[in-house]
Amino acid sequence: MAAPAIHDSYDSILILDFGSQYSHLITRRCREINVYCEMLPCTQKMADLDWKPKGIILSGSPFSVYDDGAPRVDPAVFDYGVPVLGVCYGLQEIAWNHGGKVDPCDHREYGFAELQVIKLGPGHELADKLFAGIDREMQVWMSHGDQVSVLPPHFNIIGKTPTAPFAAIAHESKPIFGVQFHAEVTHSPRGKEVIKSFVLNICQCKANWTMACRSPDTFIEKEIARIRQICGEKGRVIGAVSGGVDSSVAAKLMHEAIGDRFHAVLVDNGVLRENEAKQVHKMLSEDLGVNLTVVDASDRFLAKLEGVEDPEQKRKIIGNTFIHVFEEEAAKIEAMAEKELETNPGGEVKGKIEWLLQGTLYPDVIESISFKGPSATIKTHHNVGGLLKDMKLKLIEPLRELFKDEVRALGRLLGIPAHLVGRHPFPGPGLAIRILGPVTRDQVKIAQKADTIFIDEIRKAGLYDQISQAFVVLLPVKAVGVQGDKRTYDQVVTLRAVQTEDFMTADWYVFPPEVLRRISSRITNEVAGVNRVTYDISSKPPGTVEWL
Ligand SMILES: Nc1ncnc2c1ncn2[C@@H]1O[C@H](COP(=O)(O)OP(=O)(O)OP(=O)(O)O)[C@@H](O)[C@H]1O
Numbered sequence: 001m002a003a004p005a006i007h008d009s010y011d012s013i014l015i016l017d018f019g020s021q022y023s024h025l026i027t028r029r030c031r032e033i034n035v036y037c038e039m040l041p042c043t044q045k046m047a048d049l050d051w052k053p054k055g056i057i058l059s060g061s062p063f064s065v066y067d068d069g070a071p072r073v074d075p076a077v078f079d080y081g082v083p084v085l086g087v088c089y090g091l092q093e094i095a096w097n098h099g100g101k102v103d104p105c106d107h108r109e110y111g112f113a114e115l116q117v118i119k120l121g122p123g124h125e126l127a128d129k130l131f132a133g134i135d136r137e138m139q140v141w142m143s144h145g146d147q148v149s150v151l152p153p154h155f156n157i158i159g160k161t162p163t164a165p166f167a168a169i170a171h172e173s174k175p176i177f178g179v180q181f182h183a184e185v186t187h188s189p190r191g192k193e194v195i196k197s198f199v200l201n202i203c204q205c206k207a208n209w210t211m212a213c214r215s216p217d218t219f220i221e222k223e224i225a226r227i228r229q230i231c232g233e234k235g236r237v238i239g240a241v242s243g244g245v246d247s248s249v250a251a252k253l254m255h256e257a258i259g260d261r262f263h264a265v266l267v268d269n270g271v272l273r274e275n276e277a278k279q280v281h282k283m284l285s286e287d288l289g290v291n292l293t294v295v296d297a298s299d300r301f302l303a304k305l306e307g308v309e310d311p312e313q314k315r316k317i318i319g320n321t322f323i324h325v326f327e328e329e330a331a332k333i334e335a336m337a338e339k340e341l342e343t344n345p346g347g348e349v350k351g352k353i354e355w356l357l358q359g360t361l362y363p364d365v366i367e368s369i370s371f372k373g374p375s376a377t378i379k380t381h382h383n384v385g386g387l388l389k390d391m392k393l394k395l396i397e398p399l400r401e402l403f404k405d406e407v408r409a410l411g412r413l414l415g416i417p418a419h420l421v422g423r424h425p426f427p428g429p430g431l432a433i434r435i436l437g438p439v440t441r442d443q444v445k446i447a448q449k450a451d452t453i454f455i456d457e458i459r460k461a462g463l464y465d466q467i468s469q470a471f472v473v474l475l476p477v478k479a480v481g482v483q484g485d486k487r488t489y490d491q492v493v494t495l496r497a498v499q500t501e502d503f504m505t506a507d508w509y510v511f512p513p514e515v516l517r518r519i520s521s522r523i524t525n526e527v528a529g530v531n532r533v534t535y536d537i538s539s540k541p542p543g544t545v546e547w548l
């Protein structure tokens, strides 16, 4: 019997993603009010859905509904019998599907607008529910170049702005709503209330999804039970464990679920931080009680990366090689068990290793499922898009539905020490995506040394926990300098430090100048081959956190 999925155990909302960069925020807003939700590509056919959402939200999109090849919603959504809310493109798609008209508008709206809420009064209780508690005006945030120009039949206007006469609409009798503004962004201050009205009052979801307490009814216990069911009595799991927050939390869950049948493996891919493998080994055994095998595959990874400059190629090589290494390790562990049985025929018969544990999070998944969306082709996360096509191990990813801050909360509940839970993320492809140009042992050493100094000084200044992620990027650029009265012609590094809630958007961190001065001076003095230090002041978007 298959274990029940989360969407079978809790009232859940389905978000259909049309590729907006804010789609994931709708997910967050629902989960913040303790309602579980899942995002699927807008191409999802309702007939193929094997669970029953209590409501559906259609996201925004970079497309226009009248474009050739614009993403289309399955019209069955409107006959599915649950409430539907369209946001921006979602509203336009609702209008388009119900006989309305959508055209490019004369006044594109990017940024703040004042929405005038229109209450329809007696006989229109359902339509008035969306803006319950919001009386007249509210500030909203818009990002659109099209708008509804002809209202579809049987729809009423429930909100307008000076330039958008159909900024919020509702069907006269069915629970179908559309808002032109982005209710999901924090720049729409009362947007949360609108989503809450939809999810709780209109869809009637019970707000009981949480990981915040360790009772039998909550995430940890359910997940442990689910893992036990998947693995059966004897099944064994090999774990891709990096010492990062995600895989440490996943490893701890797995260890609680199946104990010694879980084998944690850290792969030294030659592009880890300085002394990373040693430190992680110590941390996992001492802090988590998880036995970790470190596999030194650095020669193999570096040989494959030789001469490779293209970022996507680097990512794919690393993702693929990881899987080869895990499959080989799994075979070794199985062979060891067979040998033990030969020497001790009465001993325990151990199960096969069928599963690979990964600490994949929801944002990793979102980037790879987004419908032709802006995020779809930005970069291939090694643990999602970089996997081998014909891998033998099946994936087990307990955190696949969670965001980073939720994983940290889970880590704290599992008793994982603060210094581990609070670690800055470090990407699986490691320094290979922080060394621009070809990766060589020498370049790795330079990047490692500079990175160690940067993090060390951040810690000394007491800033580590204020910064979400900090690292050094080694540029393929040489510049002239003067050191000890001699001319140098050496490499340039750039420092990257960002603050972010969920790593989907980020802002650069404003350092006190004296800290930057110390970092710059130490790097140029202590790292041979570097004579200049620059600071990256790009936010995401338009940049990304990593440079490759
Ligand atoms: N060097 C490594 N050895 C083994 N597995 C790894 C390694 N690097 C990454 N992984 C696997 O890839 C997954 C994704 O990496 P990612 O960096 O996103 O997560 P993490 O390392 O667990 O946490 P963090 O985001 O805090 O660094 C990890 O959870 C882990 O399963």
Ligand SMILES: O=c1[nH]c(=O)c2[nH+]cn([C@@H]3O[C@H](COP(=O)(O)O)[C@@H](O)[C@H]3O)c2[nH]1
Pocket (backbone or CB within 6 Å): 315, 379, 380, 381, 382, 383, 425, 426, 427, 428, 429, 469, 503, 540, 543, 544, 545, 546, 547, 548
């Ligand atoms: O494990 C990982 N494998 C990857 O392939 C990968 N690419 C980016 N990242 C991390 O994701 C966050 C967002 O990074 P970007 O803004 O560069 O996409 C940042 O925290 C990045 O460090 C990765 N992590």
Ligand SMILES: NC(=O)CC[C@H](N)C(=O)O
Pocket (backbone or CB within 6 Å): 020, 059, 060, 061, 062, 063, 064, 065, 087, 088, 089, 090, 143, 144, 145, 146, 147
């Ligand atoms: N943010 C959106 O969903 C925009 C929808 C559509 N592309 C427009 O410009 O109106």
Ligand SMILES: [Mg+2]
Pocket (backbone or CB within 6 Å): 242, 244, 245, 425, 426, 427, 428
């Ligand atoms: Mg990591």
